Amino acid sequence: xKFCAVKQYFDDENNNNITSGASTTMIPLPNVESHPLAxxxxxxxxxxxxxxxxxxxxxxxxxxxxxxxxxxxxKVMPQELTELILAANYLNFKEALDxxxxxxxxxxxxxxIEFVRKFFGLESDFELGEEEKxxxxxxxxxxxxxxx
Amino acid sequence: MxxxxxxxxxxxxxxxxxxxxxxxxxxxKSWYALIKHPDFIKLHLHRSIExxxxxxxxxxxxxxxxxxxxxSVHFPxxxxxxxxxxxxxxxxxxxxxxxxxxxxxSLVCIHHFTLEIHHxxxxxxxxxxxIRKYRILPPEPMSKPSGFNFSKxxxxxxxxxxxxxxxxxxxxxxxxxxxQPLKEFEVKVYSLxxxxxxxxxxxxxKKECTVSSNSVSLNGVLHWSIAEDTPYDMDIPLGVECLLAxxxxxxxxxxxxxxxxxxxxxxxxxxxxxxxxxxIVTPDLGAEIDVWLMKEYGEAKKNRCEGVEIQNLPHWFRxxxxxxxxxxxxxxxxxxPGRAEEQEEEMxxxxxxxxxxxxFCVHEVLVVPEWDDLGASVHSMLVEEFLKNDS
Numbered sequence: 001x002k003f004c005a006v007k008q009y010f011d012d013e014n015n016n017n018i019t020s021g022a023s024t025t026m027i028p029l030p031n032v033e034s035h036p037l038a039x040x041x042x043x044x045x046x047x048x049x050x051x052x053x054x055x056x057x058x059x060x061x062x063x064x065x066x067x068x069x070x071x072x073x074x075k076v077m078p079q080e081l082t083e084l085i086l087a088a089n090y091l092n093f094k095e096a097l098d099x100x101x102x103x104x105x106x107x108x109x110x111x112x113i114e115f116v117r118k119f120f121g122l123e124s125d126f127e128l129g130e131e132e133k134x135x136x137x138x139x140x141x142x143x144x145x146x147x148x
Numbered sequence: 149m150x151x152x153x154x155x156x157x158x159x160x161x162x163x164x165x166x167x168x169x170x171x172x173x174x175x176x177k178s179w180y181a182l183i184k185h186p187d188f189i190k191l192h193l194h195r196s197i198e199x200x201x202x203x204x205x206x207x208x209x210x211x212x213x214x215x216x217x218x219x220s221v222h223f224p225x226x227x228x229x230x231x232x233x234x235x236x237x238x239x240x241x242x243x244x245x246x247x248x249x250x251x252x253x254s255l256v257c258i259h260h261f262t263l264e265i266h267h268x269x270x271x272x273x274x275x276x277x278x279i280r281k282y283r284i285l286p287p288e289p290m291s292k293p294s295g296f297n298f299s300k301x302x303x304x305x306x307x308x309x310x311x312x313x314x315x316x317x318x319x320x321x322x323x324x325x326x327x328q329p330l331k332e333f334e335v336k337v338y339s340l341x342x343x344x345x346x347x348x349x350x351x352x353x354k355k356e357c358t359v360s361s362n363s364v365s366l367n368g369v370l371h372w373s374i375a376e377d378t379p380y381d382m383d384i385p386l387g388v389e390c391l392l393a394x395x396x397x398x399x400x401x402x403x404x405x406x407x408x409x410x411x412x413x414x415x416x417x418x419x420x421x422x423x424x425x426x427x428i429v430t431p432d433l434g435a436e437i438d439v440w441l442m443k444e445y446g447e448a449k450k451n452r453c454e455g456v457e458i459q460n461l462p463h464w465f466r467x468x469x470x471x472x473x474x475x476x477x478x479x480x481x482x483x484x485p486g487r488a489e490e491q492e493e494e495m496x497x498x499x500x501x502x503x504x505x506x507x508f509c510v511h512e513v514l515v516v517p518e519w520d521d522l523g524a525s526v527h528s529m530l531v532e533e534f535l536k537n538d539s
Contacts, residue, residue, distance in 0.1 A: 086152065113172065123176070124175070134173055
């Protein structure tokens with residue numbers, strides 16, 4: 001099972017000998033919104049399907065997965081990525097977490113500091129003059145950055 | 149906007165190229181601390197090597213046998229080379245040539261190149277060209293023992309000490325008198341971590357031996373191809389080829405046999421291919437180049453090494469170098485890269501260019517102790533695309 005947190009829930013249930021039919025159990029996921037969960041479920045199903053179709057051919061699996069991921073990224077807003085990451089992290093869904101981290105890295109790679117702060121909800125906490133010193137030291141790394 | 153936990157931020161940041169990371173040092177104090185942390189630097193290096201995303205060739209252009217200028221070429225995907233950028237290197241001085249000694253992870257060791265082998269006061273620097281930081285090694289005098297009139301560089305080599313997580317430079321100076329075979333050696337090791345030189349008691353092997361290749365660092369050990377039993381201090385090595393190794397952690401020399409028991413050839417080049425020692429041999433100008441892979445790393449006692457020749461390589465290439473698991477061939481004709489079968493394994497080779505280059509590979513990484521900056525006067529110049537048509 002890909003959603004390791006959910007698997008854990010089932011395992012715990014079995015250990016506690018609570019009788020429950022798998023199809024009717026309700027598992028509380030308080031930290032996951034419905035929208036990212038829906039995307040993760042789709043991602044997971046697609047991943048399993050591709051894997052099944054290309055049982056022995058790892059390269060084919062990777063290729064098809066990559067194509068699907070590119071398509072998926074076109075439909076997802078960059079801001080949604082944070083929610084998706086948190087959901088994948090909570091559910092302990094490693095492949096999705098890895099994919100979305102890569103996606104965020106790609107999205108912020110060439111962006112300015114201001115963009116990145118806004119994206120992650122951060123504020124500068126440097127002392128007066130510290131930030132300027134750093135900017136000067138690595139001035140060349142600010143070249144060619146995307147406009148905000 | 150929910151805040152991401154620090155493990156996730158680490159995951160995201162470890163996938164970024166160095167230029168972005170250096171810029172993001174300014175985002176906040178916690179990001180600064182995270183990026184500069186040694187554990188993060190290790191993670192970043194590991195990711196970089198795993199994905200080959202930031203793989204860069206550092207090329208040293210050689211004209212008439214002399215090194216001129218360094219270039220960097222981003223090379224993330226096989227068979228695809230980005231534009232070459234000329235690099236400003238920290239030992240640049242008018243009238244002096246700089247040569248690359250070797251390369252480890254993201255660090256390049258360079259030194260002033262001189263045909264005057266008796267000149268022992270060359271500057272050496274360790275440089276990270278992708279973050280534009282460098283450190284010049286402190287000058288280290290030699291102590292010439294009495295009774296000798298002459299001294300010369302026997303060897304300098306650069307490598308990574310796995311056990312101590314340190315980058316080291318080995319310097320061996322030979323003292324001799326003209327016409328006499330007896331020599332004495334001074335062996336010193338520089339540690340980047342401690343930024344200092346240390347004399348070690350271990351002696352360069354007393355047997356008469358002459359180094360017949362470049363040095364190469366593998367698994368924390370420096371290697372050279374040597375010619376044993378060369379009676380005099382000759383420029384052309386003779387005799388049976390052996391492998392000399394220096395373990396950077398325990399600081400000891402070892403000698404053992406090479407896979408091919410043969411006479412030493414001119415122009416043996418040692419490389420590391422797929423984590424194994426690779427011998428690239430040019431017997432004579434114009435003759436076919438042989439490439440050997442040392443499969444089993446022999447112990448000094450065993451005195452035996454398994455080796456395998458790499459077959460089915462094109463015959464026209466003039467030089468070769470290794471990058472990870474790729475063999476890069478430099479030749480006169482650019483043809484479509486293909487695959488060569490080497491016994492059970494696939495040997496993937498890539499043709500890169502016709503101009504004679506010595507190539508070294510770095511992976512983008514942040515190895516940054518407190519270093520000197522290359523300063524505001526640095527600028528990378530975009531040069532004509534070397535990787536286009538023959539010129």
